[in-house]
Amino acid sequence: MEDGGVGSSQDENGPNFNRLNVGAYMPNRSFGLKLLLVCALALLMAIPTMFVWGVVKERTTNAQQAVQEVSLARGGEQIVLGPVLSIPYEQIVTERVPNNSGVMIDTQRKKTGEFVVFGTSGFARADLKTEMLKRSLHRVPVFDVNIDFKASFDLEQAMLNKPRGATLHWDDARIHMGMSDLRGIKDDVLVQIGEEKISLGPGNGALSSSLSDTVGSVRGISLDENSVFDLTASMRLTGAQRIGFAAFAQNTSIELTGDWASPSFVGGFLPVERSITDEGFTANWKVPYLARGVEASGENLQLYDLVQSNMGLRLLDETSPYQSVMRALKYAPMFIGLVFLAYFLFETTSSMRTHPAQYVLVGLAQVVFYLLLLGVSEHTGFTAGFIVAASATVAALSLYAGAVFGGREARMNAFIVFTSLYALIYVLMRMQDYALLVGSIASFAAIAFTMWKTRELDWYGLSGNSEASRVKSG
Numbered sequence: 001m002e003d004g005g006v007g008s009s010q011d012e013n014g015p016n017f018n019r020l021n022v023g024a025y026m027p028n029r030s031f032g033l034k035l036l037l038v039c040a041l042a043l044l045m046a047i048p049t050m051f052v053w054g055v056v057k058e059r060t061t062n063a064q065q066a067v068q069e070v071s072l073a074r075g076g077e078q079i080v081l082g083p084v085l086s087i088p089y090e091q092i093v094t095e096r097v098p099n100n101s102g103v104m105i106d107t108q109r110k111k112t113g114e115f116v117v118f119g120t121s122g123f124a125r126a127d128l129k130t131e132m133l134k135r136s137l138h139r140v141p142v143f144d145v146n147i148d149f150k151a152s153f154d155l156e157q158a159m160l161n162k163p164r165g166a167t168l169h170w171d172d173a174r175i176h177m178g179m180s181d182l183r184g185i186k187d188d189v190l191v192q193i194g195e196e197k198i199s200l201g202p203g204n205g206a207l208s209s210s211l212s213d214t215v216g217s218v219r220g221i222s223l224d225e226n227s228v229f230d231l232t233a234s235m236r237l238t239g240a241q242r243i244g245f246a247a248f249a250q251n252t253s254i255e256l257t258g259d260w261a262s263p264s265f266v267g268g269f270l271p272v273e274r275s276i277t278d279e280g281f282t283a284n285w286k287v288p289y290l291a292r293g294v295e296a297s298g299e300n301l302q303l304y305d306l307v308q309s310n311m312g313l314r315l316l317d318e319t320s321p322y323q324s325v326m327r328a329l330k331y332a333p334m335f336i337g338l339v340f341l342a343y344f345l346f347e348t349t350s351s352m353r354t355h356p357a358q359y360v361l362v363g364l365a366q367v368v369f370y371l372l373l374l375g376v377s378e379h380t381g382f383t384a385g386f387i388v389a390a391s392a393t394v395a396a397l398s399l400y401a402g403a404v405f406g407g408r409e410a411r412m413n414a415f416i417v418f419t420s421l422y423a424l425i426y427v428l429m430r431m432q433d434y435a436l437l438v439g440s441i442a443s444f445a446a447i448a449f450t451m452w453k454t455r456e457l458d459w460y461g462l463s464g465n466s467e468a469s470r471v472k473s474g
Contacts, residue, residue, distance in 0.1 A: 087173045088169045093111045122250075
């Protein structure tokens with residue numbers, strides 16, 4: 001009897017102890033408590049995603065620095081102002097000022113300024129040629145553009161806004177054109193009025209705007225208060241990422257063509273006509289006098305508002321992965337929760353128990369997915385990077401599910417579920433306008449399916465130590 005007792009003790013504590021018998025000594029498992037624990041783990045997995053977010057932000061900052069370096073060499077984002085006429089003037093003004101005794105007296109002083117005249121109509125045609133420059137891992141869209149201007153001026157109409165009593169110095173009249181960065185100019189900026197050709201040089205800042213000024217004298221042209229004339233101008237300049245045009249006439253029309261397949265139209269006015277194909281785009285803007293919001297002529301006109309409401313486009317680089325990875329990270333907690341929910345459903349339909357550490361491993365695999373997505377996308381683009389990262393993650397999760405829950409069927413079910421989830425992530429990344437709607441519907445469908453699937457589940461674990469409490473033996 002005594003020897004038998006010792007032998008029994010050795011069997012239970014020796015190395016040959018059968019793990020299948022552990023279920024007989026374990027308490028019933030409560031799926032309710034397990035679900036609460038899984039939810040808590042899903043929330044905790046948001047912490048490592050914050051570190052991934054920091055990595056993406058750092059890489060985004062590096063990319064922006066590379067873009068700035070290349071942009072500075074090419075002229076940066078360019079905003080162009082077409083030909084505008086300015087005439088210096090002098091005016092004697094009377095002011096009431098206090099004398100030494102504090103008595104208000106009338107005094108006269110000479111006032112000088114610039115009388116600015118916009119064309120009655122203006123037209124610009126621009127042809128944009130683009131290319132991608134590379135700095136380290138980062139690509140920067142740059143452009144070379146040829147612009148032709150036409151403008152008509154009616155000085156008799158413009159004189160209605162002339163300062164009262166002012167003397168205009170017609171011999172010092174000048175034509176101004178502006179752009180954001182003069183380093184982008186590649187040829188002489190030429191203006192032609194009749195037979196007279198004028199080459200513009202660096203400006204004197206007479207026009208108040210945020211642009212770099214170029215100016216040319218029209219001294220060789222006889223102008224007076226009744227002059228009506230047309231002019232043409234041309235320029236070639238380079239820039240990066242964005243080009244815009246200020247409305248340089250009372251009624252302005254812009255025609256812009258280019259070979260970029262993914263333009264984003266920006267600014268104070270959108271095109272009235274546009275056509276985008278795989279070969280390029282064509283866009284037309286029309287800005288009437290009232291919509292422009294600046295007088296046709298006047299003294300010392302401020303052109304800041306005119307420049308700020310420019311119209312143009314931005315060259316979107318659809319291969320840049322950073323914005324897409326950022327958007328994917330915003331949905332990370334939801335998709336980690338959905339994958340955990342899928343594993344939980346696998347557990348409820350399986351005879352095998354899972355440890356919380358196994359959920360942590362599954363969550364970490366999903367976090368590493370975003371790092372893998374970022375790293376591969378920097379070299380291949382977002383789509384190829386997503387395919388590689390998602391395929392690796394789905395394979396790992398499916399094989400792990402097959403090993404944990406046992407059998408080929410569990411592995412195939414996991415593969416179908418996780419493939420669908422990662423396909424949903426990709427769809428959400430590409431659906432800007434409907435991402436919230438699709439994500440909400442998918443989440444609701446997952447919760448509804450879980451409610452239906454667990455409708456008869458023993459959440460309290462009151463059914464006794466049965467087959468549901470077994471531990472996988474291998």
